[in-house]
Amino acid sequence: MHLKTAFNEALGVRRVRDYREPLQWAVSLSQPIGEPGGDTLADVLPGPDTGLEDAEEEIWREQLCTALVDALEKLPTDWRRILKMRYWWGKRMKQIAAEEGISHQAIANKTASALKRLRKMDTAGRLREFICQ
Numbered sequence: 721m722h723l724k725t726a727f728n729e730a731l732g733v734r735r736v737r738d739y740r741e742p743l744q745w746a747v748s749l750s751q752p753i754g755e756p757g758g759d760t761l762a763d764v765l766p767g768p769d770t771g772l773e774d775a776e777e778e779i780w781r782e783q784l785c786t787a788l789v790d791a792l793e794k795l796p797t798d799w800r801r802i803l804k805m806r807y808w809w810g811k812r813m814k815q816i817a818a819e820e821g822i823s824h825q826a827i828a829n830k831t832a833s834a835l836k837r838l839r840k841m842d843t844a845g846r847l848r849e850f851i852c853q
Contacts, residue, residue: 784850791838791847799834806831 749762766772792800802820805811813831817824842848 780850787846787850791841794841795834795837799830799837802827802830803834 747761749765750760753759753761753764792803795803798820802816805816805819806813811819813824813827817827820827838847
């Protein structure tokens, strides 16, 4: 116990809480890596303008688009057309009903049926994996 106490005092730690204190173990970003005068930690950390997040988001969108197109291809043509007008082109149900020449309620029913079929067909979870990403 005497050795443990001496070791902790040398570290400047008196309580378990002090071990978890971020400032106790923080490292300066201006600390050089390797030889003095070389790169610092701040030089090698990615900055906000690296574009990595943009590239990842673009890849995610392409994969989502491919999965959606594959899923929509399995639906009947009229359901597919209604879903595209509603969710890709952002049209309101009244606009779709006017273009299709059917009632607003019929559009709502077809939309609900198409979404229900998509959920049922997604047994492999291809579309589900894109939720909340």
